Amino acid sequence: MSGALLGRIGAATLTLFVVAAVFAPVLAPYDPTLRTAQPFESPSLAHPLGANDVGQDILSELIFASRLSLTVGIVTACLATVLGVTVGVVSGYLRGPVDGVLMRGVDVILSLPFLPLMIVLTAFLGQNTTNLILVIGLLIWARPARLLRSQVLSVRESGHVQAARAMGATHGYIMVRHILPRITPLVAAQFVRTANVSIMLEASLAFLGLSDPFQKSWGAILFYANARSAFLADAWLWWVLPPGLCIAAVVVSFAFLGYALEERVDPRLRSTRPEGETLKDAETPAPVGGGALQ
């Protein structure tokens, strides 16, 4: 039952971050956009994590930055999941030329290096959160689409789908009423994974200086820390360590959650061997973690 335990840990940590994001103005001691301390100030009671190069309170920055990461993660995951489910279900259910064209498109997207492409896109299109979400979302739906399609391929051959078809149900009706419910657990797992990937991508883009300059982001805090060589002084302890820990904690929580969900879908991952049950046509096993920068 390792998966269930990891899942619970993940859910608890995420709840913590959601609370921090929602109540940021109440929880943060200062307005993170204002100069409230001396630049490069060391931690003190007034500023538990010190101040950055322009005298902003780092703790307040961290708390407010959770808003961006979670928003990007969840909104992008919604976008990518809707696209992925639509393409996966239509492709797997209809088969034939539609499937051919859609899957070729998926293959093309999956063979592009995402991070460099996103860097080029955000550099040209402008650095704001909307662009960021669109750019990430429009690229990462391809993986869930392919995974879901292979699941749909086996579901469409099952008895109740055949029966519905024999009784003259329309394709749309079958896809929504019979296929979708059967793949829901896998969709949930994929949703978590895409959230995971997009948070990591957002952090990487921000670290390269491509975040919205008007929004606090954990990656952007690290961008400034790196540009000011904070890691060569003691400042790494309060300026470099905390934002990275936040990113890692959110990403790993999503990964734990995703693992717990996937374990329920794919018995092969369970610690004890399932009795008399093997999943033959599962795809290449999907890694669960951040899959950094996919």
Add this chain to the structure above:
Amino acid sequence: MAQYALVVLVAVSLNFAIPRLAPGTPIDYLVPSEQVATITPEQRERVLAQFGLEKPLAEQYWLYLTGIFQGDLGYSTQQGRPVVDMLLERLPWTLVLVRGAITLSLIIGAGAGFLSAARRGGRMEVGGLAFFMFLDSMPPFWIGMLLLVLFSGYLNLLPVFGALPLTGAGGGFGLTFEVAQRLVLPLLTLTLVRAGWLFLVARSSLAGELSEDYIVMAEAKGLSRRRVVLGHGVRNALLPLMTAVAVEAGTVVGGATVVETVFSYPGLGRLIYESVLSRDYPVLQGAFLLLAVGVIAANFLADLLYPIIDPRTRTADVR
């Protein structure tokens, strides 16, 4: 084959389309960023003519395509040098880093992953899984910064910056040593990041194989556990692993981009970072194109290798 040619064409076309879809006009991306505001109409005309931007779109596209196949990727707006030269200068550094990281992370990550799958239900299982998941969830640039703090800040063991000594170290062995020293940390960072992910893939891949009937058969024959796992399970689990490594080649490149930035390591990733900061768009685009072609080539190579590794794919999947 056609598949890969198509992807290259898509990458090239994206590169052509992006500056034309972006806000402003392509010309904003062809002159040094600090001069965009002050450029005179005559100068504007001249740049337009120089890059053929007044021609119809279809002709521009054709010129762009033929240019690329002749190795013309334009000129850096900051340095005035051909983009191709700048890319070729940086490419070897990235190749060394990426190839090294893939090899090392395969040995460490896949080794540990196979071990974990072979010992299902052991005491170490949940701990190992959580550890590698955490490793996989850490931002690569952050791992790099922490390693810098540890090895250069506290232990004072390794140089912090670049790939070559700032003062000449002569040639021969001395230089090799200096270069190797500066490669350690970026390589270690990228390896750690990839090892976490490979652990997860290798583990679930072998776990899947070990639940198959032929394993029961092998055990029934009285083979040792070692022979069953290594000779039967791992052998079959390697193919999905190979596929995953090839498919994720783009991810390694992405990781290299941020890791090189942390260590000021003069590869393509660092070049991307520099051109983002100085808004050197032609260089940015050239670097993306080269990385894309590299990743696509890796995928293609993997496709060619499958039939050699796994006889089952020899007839069925060859397109």
